[in-house]
Amino acid sequence: MNLPEIFLKIEDIRTHFPVEKGFLFKRRLGVVKAVDGVTLSLRQGEILGLVGESGCGKSTLGRTVLQLVHPCEGRVVLEGRVLTALRGTALRKARSAFQMVFQDPYASLNPRMTIFDTLAEAMQAHDKVPREELPGRIDALLRKVGLAPQARRKYPHEFSGGQRQRIAIARALAVGPKLLVADEPVSALDVSIQAQIINLLARLSREMGLTLLFISHDLSVVKHIADRIAVMYLGRIVELGPAAQVIEKPLHPYTKALISAIPIPDPRREAQRARILLPGDPPSPLNPPGGCPFHPRCLYAVDRCAQIVPKLEPFGQSEREAACLRVKEINGC
């Protein structure tokens, strides 16, 4: 049984934003290395969870994959097509294959357009759909995301956050994408609604064979929906592996700390577990430390950690990868 082909390949992407100051002649003050060397492959139909805290670059990576932001180095290849080489109309037309669901359901829908108009516009962006067919197709789409067809004559502000997010998902699906990037899609929603949207995304992905890149800062959400998890820190991936394994037996010190910091809604377990408290604050990508980006806060750091930048390497024979010089020692091998 041969492995499913690589559907999406992210090759050594670096997205840097220069920080400039000045009137007519700009002075370069520094560079924000939002994404600093990320390589990932996704199989078709896979759900990859991308987690990390603020400033780690996960949102920028998502936007780079979707060509909403241009990387300064590296390539993104989707089904053999080099997306980073596309420009202008070719890029615009290619967009139907990859879409995004944004974080803020209150800002990602045009408040002046009805749901019908929003969805119709999306449907007709790449495909000439005859007028008469539109209502039928839109109704089907609304039903697919769990909304009543009556919704189409309403405006975004008449819906709750969870419902708006469903509309945003419908819009993304309207163009018929194969890859969906969800950037913190449930972070702005109430807990009881989050579960609804997560279920929806998982179901749609399965039913439609979508490949989903799910970006979140919330590991517990990601654990549930993702096949694999990639943990990001300061623009780099520090750990990658099957979701359950990454959560139950994290390899990288940062992942360990991240997991131990998540509150468990179970008083007895919460009281028993040992917390790893990271000193200091998440660093700013403007001034990254030398060597391993995590070493200033790492409990296991030694001298060479400040000098060598660890590469993301396979751990033993498994599918797991970690970027830590001491990964074997720390995990008792």
Add this chain to the structure above:
Amino acid sequence: MDSSTPIASVAPAESEGGSSFWQDARHRLWQNKLAVFGLVVLSILAALCFATYLFPNISGYTYERQNLALGPVPPSRAHWLGTDALGRDLLARLLYGGGISLLVGLCATLVSLTIGVIYGAIAGFAGGKLDMVMMRMVDILYALPFAIFVILLMVFFGQNLILLFVAIGAVEWLTMARIVRGQVMAVKRQEFVEAAHALGLREGRIIFRHIVPNLLGPIIVYATLTVPEVILLESFLSFLGLGVQPPQSSWGVLIKEGAEVMEEYPWLLIYPGAVMALTLFSLNFLGDGLRDALDVRGSKD
């Protein structure tokens, strides 16, 4: 079990059609008593003034018909607001002048609107160096003393009503440009615009379907608030003798004439002043009301 359609008892049956932003805004405006008052007053005044402007003889007296034998008389049954030193009916002059003042107000506002929106939109969309250069030019122009500029224009090109529109409009566009540019930049950054890009929509469609409709709110508000400013400017110029010339009247002219004789014939100042103040208040109430109505309410739940 993913039931997300609102269970009927939770969301009481809503009407089939949605309420658009404009319908909501109209409703909010209607509830604002001051704004409605302003709107009503303005409508009545405007109707009277324009009617008199177009048909100067409508009340039986025109703005220029003199009655030297009569001279200045206080309000009476024949002349409801009295007459001036040359026996001209004040009411007729007031309404006719109102027509001119309002006309100047509207036209100059339109001129400033056109220039300001185009300029501001270009700067806002272009961003970067072009935007910076354009805005610095606006800053420089702001520093020029308006009054002197207009006086120079009037002196060089003669006194002409059209020129008056242009002169005033040419000064008022600056603020409109700033407002439009700011609004364009703010809207450009909104997530739904980014979403439109992500969908692969054409640039033109994004601009006209997504960005422009979201600009209209502040533009309407500011335009409504520009009209009273222009009327004031015009009256200031006329007061200086630079704007509208007698025998044509505008409120500025009337106030000037009234001020000159206010001790002896106070009604010649009181009525024009009162009517102008009423108009300016009404416009301001309306403008404020529009601003409140069009203010995108944070519709977060």
Add this chain to the structure above:
Amino acid sequence: MPLLTVQNLSTAFHTRHGVVRAVQDVSFQLERGETLGIVGESGSGKSVTCYSIMGLVPQPPGRIEGGRALFGSVDLLACSRRELNRIRGRRISMIFQDAMTSLNPFLRIGEQLIEPLMIHEKIPRSAATDRALAMLDEAGISEAEHRLKMYPHEFSGGMRQRVMIAMALITKPDLLIADEPTTALDVTVQAQILELIKKMQSELGMAVILVSHDLGIVSGFCDRVMVMYAGRVMESARTDDLFYDTKHPYTRGLRNSIPALQMKGAELHTIPGQPPDPQHPLPGCPFAPRCIHAVDYCAQEEIVLVDSPPQHGTACLRVQKENLSV
């Protein structure tokens, strides 16, 4: 005597579109040194409850429609402004979700830190500054001397929150109200801040009211938990009891829909439907439309919080009448 006794607090907002009853008939007690967690989603009224106690609800459009909040022997809802100002900031302190908007961007941190001391304790500036330095140290801010002269925007989110905690605790209050103090922070920083609050609490022996939407945070931190929905208290119990002997379907639903506790692979449990519209309240139990256990009287009878076993209150009509197990 309990430190704080809230009885039948009701707060409503009279808006152009109608009356929003943000808090209805909320009662609870807090002992010295105790930690109470108030849990709820948006619109539950958890924040408005705290704001009402502190007198921070703008009146109009808000109005305290009834109830008492006895702090010691003073009713915070009925006392004079002067009395309230003597207590606020000194004996009861509050910290908010977004430290950036709660700190004055125009004043240096040092100024803001010593302000409560200067107002409430009337000590000279030098003494106040010494205490401010000590406080920053306690709060885990290094280079305190240097930081005193900095402005809020020069700090990171986590540090700003620490500064806010320092400011709130510098007068050694009896009660700290923390309104979603970690929601805007990264999870590793969140852990630090919660540890800090715990540490300060044990040092000062003060009571804490922690408002959050996160049951996880509350489970590790609080002695008692109160669950709110649509402005009302649905369940109130000791933390262990709330989690292991749940007596309200909403609490159960909330716990069930937390991804962290669920097995991977299956669909997540959800609470069906949408939160209620505060402007159109329905009769009966506000949770009834979404409750899997609801029967007809649930939508008809008004709910009341009743202690079924002592110290464990529930507002579920079916639990009260039929001893339903949720």
